[in-house]
Structure formats: C-alpha cells, structure tokens
Amino acid sequence: MPPHVLAAADAAAQIETIGTPSLWLGTIGAVIALIAFDFVLTRRPHEVRFKEALGWSAFYIALPLLFGLWIWAEHGGETATRYYTGYVVEKSLSIDNLFVFILILSAFAVPRILQQRVLLVGVAGAIVLRGAFIAVGATLIATFDWTFLLFGAILLATAIKVFRDARSEEDESIEPGDIAVVRVMRRLMPVTDGYRGTRVTVKEGARRALTPLALVMAAIIVTDVIFAVDSVPAVFGITSDPYLVFATNAFALLGLRALYFVLENALSKLVHLGYGLSVILGFIGVKLVLHWAHGVWDWVPTVPTTASLLVIVGVLAVTAATSLVAVRRQQRVGADAAAQ
Numbered sequence: 001m002p003p004h005v006l007a008a009a010d011a012a013a014q015i016e017t018i019g020t021p022s023l024w025l026g027t028i029g030a031v032i033a034l035i036a037f038d039f040v041l042t043r044r045p046h047e048v049r050f051k052e053a054l055g056w057s058a059f060y061i062a063l064p065l066l067f068g069l070w071i072w073a074e075h076g077g078e079t080a081t082r083y084y085t086g087y088v089v090e091k092s093l094s095i096d097n098l099f100v101f102i103l104i105l106s107a108f109a110v111p112r113i114l115q116q117r118v119l120l121v122g123v124a125g126a127i128v129l130r131g132a133f134i135a136v137g138a139t140l141i142a143t144f145d146w147t148f149l150l151f152g153a154i155l156l157a158t159a160i161k162v163f164r165d166a167r168s169e170e171d172e173s174i175e176p177g178d179i180a181v182v183r184v185m186r187r188l189m190p191v192t193d194g195y196r197g198t199r200v201t202v203k204e205g206a207r208r209a210l211t212p213l214a215l216v217m218a219a220i221i222v223t224d225v226i227f228a229v230d231s232v233p234a235v236f237g238i239t240s241d242p243y244l245v246f247a248t249n250a251f252a253l254l255g256l257r258a259l260y261f262v263l264e265n266a267l268s269k270l271v272h273l274g275y276g277l278s279v280i281l282g283f284i285g286v287k288l289v290l291h292w293a294h295g296v297w298d299w300v301p302t303v304p305t306t307a308s309l310l311v312i313v314g315v316l317a318v319t320a321a322t323s324l325v326a327v328r329r330q331q332r333v334g335a336d337a338a339a340q
Helices: 003-013 021-041 050-075 077-107 112-143 147-167 180-188 212-236 242-254 256-263 273-296 305-339
Strands: 201-204 207-210
Touching: 021 112, 021 242, 050 077, 050 242, 050 256, 077 112, 077 212, 077 242, 077 256, 077 273, 077 305, 112 147, 112 212, 112 242, 112 256, 147 212, 147 273, 180 212, 207 212, 212 242, 212 273, 242 256, 273 305
Parallel strands: none
Antiparallel strands: 201 207
C-alpha cells in the first residue's frame, strides 16, 4: 500500500476525543434521567399548551448552549466551535424531521393528548439508534480511511433527494397501510379499532391485541432509523470525535417533543427549509470528500470549522427569510384573488 494511503489510515485510526469514561457515563446518565423525567411528566396524558411547550423548549435549548460554554472553558474554542456547529446541524435536521412526524401523527389520527407520549418514545428510540450508528461510524473511521468518502457520498445523495422533494409540488401525505413495519405488525397481531390511552396492547377476548398507539410508535422509530442515515454522517462531517457527535445528537433530540408543539403551526411557513437543508447536506458532503482527499493528497484544501459554522448559519438565515417572504407573497395573492 502506498505510504500516503497508510498515513491516511493511521490518521483515521487516531481519533481524538474529549470523551473520558467519566464524561461518557455522566452524559449518558443525564440523558437517561431527562428522558425518565419526561416519561414521569407524561404518565398522565394531557394536551400540551403553547406556554408549557415554550418553557421546555427554552430549557432544552439553554442546556446545550451552557454545556458548550463548559466545553469552551475546558477544551478550547476550536472544540467548542465544532460542538456548536454540530448542534446547529442536528437541530436544523431535527426541525425537518418534525414535518414527517406531523404527517405520521395526522395519518394515524393520534389524539392530541397522546401526541407527546408518541413523540417521547420516538425521541428515546432515536437516541438509542443514533448511539448505535455513532459507534458503527466511529469504528469505520478508525478502521477504513475511505469512510469519510463514503459518508460524503451518502450526504450528497441525500442532498439531491431533499432538493427534489423540495421542488416537488405533490401534496405530501402518509398512508399507514403503506408503512412496512405497520403491515408486518398487523399480520402478527390484531389491532384494536381505537386508542386505549397510553396502552400499546390490551386483552380482547382470549387474545392480546395491539392498539393504534403501538403502530404509530413503531412507525416513528423506523422513521428515526432513516433520519439517522444522513444525520450521523452530517455531524461526522463536522467532527470525528464520537463523544461530540453523540452529545450534539442527544441534545438536539431531547428538546424535539417540546419543540413540536411550539413550531407545529410555524412549520408550514418554512416553505424553503428543504432547499436550505439540501444545501447544508451537500456542503457537508463536499467537506467530507475534501477531508478524505486531503489525507491522500496534501495539496487538497479542507474547510475550517469556523467557515462551516458561518455557512450553515447563513444558509438557515437565508432560508428562513426567503420562506417568510414567499408566504407573505402567497397571502397577498390570495387576498387579492378573494377581493376580486
């Protein structure tokens, strides 16, 4: 094997991480405690009010921001910048995920008082799945020097798909019967006609049956697997530190349940979000390819973390601004048409 390829492989194998065993245990313990606390809060289902959701959203945004300040104090500005950049990427991708969650909850006609429990199960499942994906990703990076090239290709392909979906004028909808895991579960067990509170199974006659809540939870978790395919490589494009990748994923997901109830009405106004995310995913995909190529050929440039953060924040800001302009224009056109 050529020396430069061996050097690239050696560099990939030496993954620098701030994640000491005590820090990993403390972070995982804190995540588990927060999820358990959320389950306690939702043990008695209730309709989430905007003020309540806003308060919890503020908490789950303040928490990672403060943690980033600790990283800055303990490990320096460069590490903190990578952490904040990864968090911004994950948070923006999680907002896009909410669109799909809305479609799923609507397709299954989930009662509003049960929506927070469904989302919480989805969040817990997503964190576990992301942890598994991160472990696999870190192992691949440490073993194969072409892993960054593979991740870059995944993100570029995803960027193209997201862009095409954003351009599509078809009305998005989900049919429960079209979801593979739902079809399998219906074949294995009978399903009740209606919801039974927070119960996922009930005994009807001599047999135990699933409730629709079990089906929608399974659909959400399977959807999380699809999201992880582009989400985890995206953060590895910012940092190869497995701890930072996990921390950014966990913090972005923890506040997803509350954020859903804050943004459920505003999400429809982010009409250009898909375009913005396709640009971000494509940018990170190119960044990963350049990172791989730089390990093989020293003359290939790489993208600094600070530049990545500026590009990502800039794209999100432009996306939000153009979305608002587009919505207001549509509203004016509609008002003019109604006046005629």
